[in-house]
Amino acid sequence: MKKRLILSIFGLIVIIAILAGVKAMQIGAMIDQGKKFVPPPETVTSAQVKAESWAADLTAVGTLTAVQGVTVAAELTGKVVKIGFEPGARVKKGDLLVRQDTSSEEAQLPGLTAQVKLNRTELARADKMVADKIISQSDHDKAVAAYDQAVAQVNNVRATIGKKTIRAPFTGRLGIRQVNLGQILREGDPIVSLQTLSPIFVDFTLPQQQMARIHSGLPVRVTCDALPGETVEGRITAINPLVDSDTRTIKLQATVTNRAEKLRPGMFVNVAVGLAARPKVLAIPATAVLYAPYGDSVFVIDTQKDGKKGLTLRQQFVRLGEKRGDFVAVTSGLKEGESIVTTGVFKLRNGQSAVIDNKLSPPFQQSPKPENN
Incomplete structure (x- = not known):
């Protein structure tokens, strides 16, 4: 019984040894294969x-501003009796925009004009009489003053009529109308926006470190989301002599063409300043x-x-x-x-x-x- 048990144990040990040897040979083969393995390229x-x-460019984000742009407003109080423009239209310098009621001033003008004629006649008579020493120099001076005062009153009424006849101060594009017929305008009340759109200014800033490379006349290229795929060209026309003490940047202004008037004041654009060095x-x-x-x-x-x-x-x-x-x-x-x-x-x-x-x-x-x- 003991012999059989010993033989069984011995046989089990032999089997385990054989299995361990086989496994060791397999592991060794795998290690050798791993050493010889070359990964694929x-x-x-x-x-x-x-x-x-590369073109040496300085890039920045700029803002468009009009070369000339104002909100036309009333100078004097008065009622609107005529509107002579269409919103969004293009006008020339001197075109009538709004006429206020000037009936009171026009009613005064004939009487004042007649007074001027009378004073002119009296002054001419006084000139002859003072030359003949019929009247004193003091009386002649009073005639001159009366004539000048009458002329001043006429000019004042005409100036009032002119101020109530509101015209375009320059050529440009009108905005949205802000008045209506019969409306009482007070001094400073807005009437319409007027902007000159071609050419147009681009205001932008660059770091102070670039000051040595910047001068007036440098070309600029302007791109904008409103003009996909288009580039508008212009040149630097003004450099602010003062550097911003907070941001240490210098403000520049370029003038670009805008014949189609697709660029409008207030829009933001991307600006690239072209430098000479490449x-x-x-x-x-x-x-x-x-x-x-x-x-x-x-x-x-x-x-x-x-x-x-x-x-x-x-x-x-x-x-x-x-x-x-x-x-x-x-x-x-x-x-x-x-x-x-x-x-x-x-x-x-x-x-x-x-x-x-x-x-x-x-x-x-x-x-x-x-x-x-």
Whole structure:
């Protein structure tokens, strides 16, 4: 009985030893296979680092203002008896806008004019009489004063009639009418807005650090959501001599054409000031950059060394500069002509083998215009 038990235990130990040996051989084979395993190359898209000449622009957000713009208002109190314009119409300088009731002044004018004629006659008579020494110089002076006073009264009434006949002070586009027939206008009551729309001013600010690069006459390009796909050109016409002490910015004004009058005062626009210098930059797609807290990097595509065929990836840290559309400038870390990975850099690692396939590479543009889907 004991022998059978011992033989059974011995047989079980032998079986376990055999199974352990087989398993050890399998694990060893897997380890050897893992050591010899070479991961397949990663398919990547690529682009060459190119030196490009970018226009040196200073960008800002501006506000449109009219070259001339006022809200036409009443100068004197009076009732509106005539409205001579249509809202939104274009008027010329001197066109009648509103006429107030001037019946009282016009009724006074004939009598005052007659008084002027009488005083003129009396003055002419006094001139002869003082020359013949018939009257004193004092009486002659009184005749002169009476004539001047009569003329002043006529001019005053005519000025009142002129002020109650409200005309366009300059050529421009009218706004919405704010008066009605029969309405009593008081001094300063608004009548209608009048704006000169072509040309039009663009007011914007730039940091004080750019003052050395800015001067009158520099070209500007204006874009606006109201004019999709259009660019309006103009030039800087005024530079404020005072720098804002709160923001340390300087205010500039450009004049741009607006013949179609699509740009209106109060709208905001994007302004690009064109500078004369066009520096060379090393431009790469922005998607080629792996952004990280410890430094930004790209993956450079190199040929494998030691006589091996194929391509390998090398992680290269770079310093970035200005962004322009889909591209970003590299100030250090890359050389012109080097090939880099343009997409999917977050899944790559240093020293990884790669295969280039640019069939699905997206188009990169300096001024991309995405579709509105």
